[in-house]
Amino acid sequence: MVAGLSEVLSPSQVLAGSATHRTYDCDAYTVDRSAPTCVVLPESTEEVQAIVRWCNESSVPFTPRGAGTGLSGGAMPALGGVVVSTKKMSRILEVDLPNRCLLAQAGAVNIRLSQAAAPAGLHFAPDPSSQTVSTLGGNINENSGGPHTLKYGVTAQHVLQATMVGCSGEIVVLGSRVANGPESSLLSLIVGSEGTLGIVTEAWVRLTPLPKHVATALVAFPDSSSATQAVVAILEEGVVPAALEMMDFNIMQALRTAFGLEFPEEAGALLLVECDGEEPVNDELDSVLAVCRASGAIDVRVAQDEEERAKLWTARKKGIGAMGRLAPTIVTHDGVIPRTRLPEMLAYVYEKASEIGVGVANLFHAGDGNLHPCFYFDDRVPGTIEKVVAAGEEILRKCLELGGSVTGEHGIGVEKAGVWGHSLSPADRDLQMAVRDVFGVSGLCNPCKVLPDQKGCVEHVKRWRGAAT
Amino acid sequence: MMAVEEFIQAVALAPRVRLEGAGTKATFMKAAPQDCLTISTQSISGIVSVSPGDQMVTVWAGTLVSHLQQELATHGQALPLLDPNEFGKELAGCPGTVGGLLAANLPSGLSSQHGEPRDWLLHADVLFRGQQAQCGAKVVKNVAGYDVHKFLCGTWGQMAPFLQVTLKTCPIRALKGTSAVRLRAAALPVWILRTLPTLFDRVLEGAEGLVAHDRASCTLWSDVRPPTPEEGWIIGPAGQAWSDNLQPGLTRAAKLVFDPEDRWQ
Numbered sequence: 259m260v261a262g263l264s265e266v267l268s269p270s271q272v273l274a275g276s277a278t279h280r281t282y283d284c285d286a287y288t289v290d291r292s293a294p295t296c297v298v299l300p301e302s303t304e305e306v307q308a309i310v311r312w313c314n315e316s317s318v319p320f321t322p323r324g325a326g327t328g329l330s331g332g333a334m335p336a337l338g339g340v341v342v343s344t345k346k347m348s349r350i351l352e353v354d355l356p357n358r359c360l361l362a363q364a365g366a367v368n369i370r371l372s373q374a375a376a377p378a379g380l381h382f383a384p385d386p387s388s389q390t391v392s393t394l395g396g397n398i399n400e401n402s403g404g405p406h407t408l409k410y411g412v413t414a415q416h417v418l419q420a421t422m423v424g425c426s427g428e429i430v431v432l433g434s435r436v437a438n439g440p441e442s443s444l445l446s447l448i449v450g451s452e453g454t455l456g457i458v459t460e461a462w463v464r465l466t467p468l469p470k471h472v473a474t475a476l477v478a479f480p481d482s483s484s485a486t487q488a489v490v491a492i493l494e495e496g497v498v499p500a501a502l503e504m505m506d507f508n509i510m511q512a513l514r515t516a517f518g519l520e521f522p523e524e525a526g527a528l529l530l531v532e533c534d535g536e537e538p539v540n541d542e543l544d545s546v547l548a549v550c551r552a553s554g555a556i557d558v559r560v561a562q563d564e565e566e567r568a569k570l571w572t573a574r575k576k577g578i579g580a581m582g583r584l585a586p587t588i589v590t591h592d593g594v595i596p597r598t599r600l601p602e603m604l605a606y607v608y609e610k611a612s613e614i615g616v617g618v619a620n621l622f623h624a625g626d627g628n629l630h631p632c633f634y635f636d637d638r639v640p641g642t643i644e645k646v647v648a649a650g651e652e653i654l655r656k657c658l659e660l661g662g663s664v665t666g667e668h669g670i671g672v673e674k675a676g677v678w679g680h681s682l683s684p685a686d687r688d689l690q691m692a693v694r695d696v697f698g699v700s701g702l703c704n705p706c707k708v709l710p711d712q713k714g715c716v717e718h719v720k721r722w723r724g725a726a727t
Numbered sequence: 728m729m730a731v732e733e734f735i736q737a738v739a740l741a742p743r744v745r746l747e748g749a750g751t752k753a754t755f756m757k758a759a760p761q762d763c764l765t766i767s768t769q770s771i772s773g774i775v776s777v778s779p780g781d782q783m784v785t786v787w788a789g790t791l792v793s794h795l796q797q798e799l800a801t802h803g804q805a806l807p808l809l810d811p812n813e814f815g816k817e818l819a820g821c822p823g824t825v826g827g828l829l830a831a832n833l834p835s836g837l838s839s840q841h842g843e844p845r846d847w848l849l850h851a852d853v854l855f856r857g858q859q860a861q862c863g864a865k866v867v868k869n870v871a872g873y874d875v876h877k878f879l880c881g882t883w884g885q886m887a888p889f890l891q892v893t894l895k896t897c898p899i900r901a902l903k904g905t906s907a908v909r910l911r912a913a914a915l916p917v918w919i920l921r922t923l924p925t926l927f928d929r930v931l932e933g934a935e936g937l938v939a940h941d942r943a944s945c946t947l948w949s950d951v952r953p954p955t956p957e958e959g960w961i962i963g964p965a966g967q968a969w970s971d972n973l974q975p976g977l978t979r980a981a982k983l984v985f986d987p988e989d990r991w992q
């Protein structure tokens with residue numbers, strides 16, 4: 259395989275060996291693992307095309323990979339074969355400021371897009387917390403969100419056109435720099451497809467003006483139930499903040515321990531609220547804060563300048579990092595519910611954690627109803643990881659029961675293929691599979707993801723689980 | 728039997744079907760072939776649930792947009808569309824039924840701030856090869872599976888029609904004013920063009936029969952076919968459309984997969 263691919267690319271663009279196998283056998287979802295035979299580093303759409311053609315001719319599975327920060331195993335080469343890394347496709351190809359759009363290769367890191375546009379007062383709005391490393395191709399394929407998704411929308415709303423090498427090696431250009439044309443939106447099918455329909459090589463994205471006015475506040479509540487009730491009340495009031503993020507008591511404890519951050523002693527939960535706009539937004543923030551007080555807020559800190567604003571955001575941004583101090587292992591789940599069901603859902607999450615005797619902390623996009631329960635425990639204690647995985651699945655089923663979804667941003671990958679697959683009726687499943695038929699998906703392109711139907715996926719599920727313990 | 732089951736049965740009996748909502752956008756489509764039965768979606772109408780706290784509404788596809796807007800207003804919510812009585816049908820996105828609004832996915836005078844109907848669609852029950860199938864989720868954020876419901880917006884009922892949908896609503900308080908300019912009243916269909924900001928002024932200067940325009944979204948509406956820009960797209964009467972990047976091959980493949988019997992006309 260290495261020899262064959264070295265003829266298609268240059269030998270320096272093909273990696274193999276045990277270190278490579280270890281590095282690329284999983285993404286940031288480390289529970290399941292499967293090593294590739296080799297990793298290739300193409301630099302252009304044409305090179306990607308050559309690789310995909312070679313894989314088809316040789317019947318070798320291939321799996322696209324950006325930065326590997328995915329949290330559901332999407333970039334894990336489930337049936338081995340070739341990992342197609344976009345590491346060397348990181349160039350910004352064109353910045354069209356007058357038309358407020360930018361063309362970049364799939365491997366360009368999210369934050370660099372905003373940096374390229376910043377001098378003109380523009381930015382790439384999707385801001386996943388992984389934005390300093392995750393790539394445009396990964397963001398598109400996971401349809402990533404971030405704290406500011408509440409107001410600005412997810413990646414889908416910001417991608418105009420994508421160039422993709424399809425599963426059999428054909429190059430297609432989907433969408434247009436002028437959005438929303440008279441065609442069916444094939445691009446909508448690519449966004450969020452988790453690398454199962456082809457390899458995106460470059461894309462035009464929308465650039466959004468940076469807001470002229472920003473107002474940020476960190477509000478403390480006595481408990482998480484009053485904080486979530488405030489979230490609902492704020493949106494019922496008719497205000498749509500740019501961000502509305504929640505941190506619970508255990509996150510605050512982690513931040514106190516890890517970074518010495520200080521919060522009011524009697525606080526049981528925090529809400530980070532940000533309002534922004536072309537015009538001053540102080541009134542908007544005031545009405546949000548009035549609702550918070552009416553919902554029982556016990557402390558309000560409003561940022562007076564940029565430095566204070568950054569400080570308030572530290573609580574949100576460093577939350578997960580701080581978790582590492584609480585226990586050797588953390589596993590973060592991702593589920594969505596209608597936000598009015600948040601109080602009920604959080605209660606369920608705490609109950610599950612205490613049932614299996616592990617800790618759980620919650621730091622999440624409350625405005626979107628997008629929960630990220632983060633279990634922390636010691637995986638050296640036999641049986642714990644299994645209990646955590648099982649509790650995670652129960653939480654997802656509860657999300658479905660409350661009318662929500664099993665994933666708001668991390669995707670199905672291998673992690674949720676079972677839970678999600680079971681929630682579909684045969685007709686729902688057929689409708690999903692129809693998409694693969696439209697694109698002529700062959701079974702070699704990122705197998706065993708989203709809706710596993712390739713031979714060998716079942717045995718591999720067992721093997722992955724085996725590798726995890 | 729439920730209205731939706733009767734509707735599915737009626738559709739199944741006819742080999743060729745043209746679906747019609749309120750008929751407001753019929754003239755944007757090619758005339759239906761002779762052997763084709765027109766079936767109204769207005770038998771599947773009504774609001775299923777409104778949740779202002781979740782910014783969501785679930786509604787049957789045959790529901791009139793005007794009726795939905797009235798009901799949403801009592802909850803302080805709306806679909807982000809201009810009022811056709813005040814701004815004209817074209818700037819209001821040519822609304823008839825909810826199903827038609829999504830099937831056409833036309834721009835409106837609020838597009839630059841609030842996007843198009845596709846952006847508000849969260850979940851759909853569709854009729855797919857004779858079966859009721861669901862996609863999306865009834866939450867404002869979801870990445871489970873392929874966004875077939877979004878793909879179906881703008882397919883003019885030719886792939887898999889919407890039966891029931893859940894849409895994201897906008898608090899009336901958060902609706903911004905429009906930057907669109909209406910020059911005069913006009914009958915539908917009109918020509919609709921969108922292009923890049925750098926090309927818009929030139930296109931506007933060359934356009935005849937202008938009805939309305941919106942610089943913020945670089946869209947214009949006119950009675951006469953506007954000049955074709957270097958980049959962008961045009962939608963016009965009787966199914967006439969142009970875009971700088973149509974994908975006829977994949978679109979045909981999609982039609983074959985979604986509607987192998989060529990039922991939807």
Ligand SMILES: Cc1cc2nc3c(=O)[nH]c(=O)nc-3n(C[C@H](O)[C@H](O)[C@H](O)COP(=O)(O)OP(=O)(O)OC[C@H]3O[C@@H](n4cnc5c(N)ncnc54)[C@H](O)[C@@H]3O)c2cc1C
Pocket residue numbers: 285286321322323324325326327328329331332333344364365385386387388391392393394395396397398399400401402403404405452453454456457458459578667668704
């Ligand atoms: C600390 C941390 C914070 C995070 N925060 C967020 C957050 O706030 N919001 C959020 O939505 N996610 C978040 N994530 C998840 C993750 O960062 C996103 O899913 C991100 O978009 C993945 O990008 P990546 O480049 O790492 O892609 P990968 O992990 O490499 O790949 C993700 C998926 O996309 C496919 N893929 C990658 N590139 C291509 C391509 N060019 N063509 C086709 N398919 C491709 C892969 O096959 C895989 O299925 C976070 C992850 C971490 C570790």
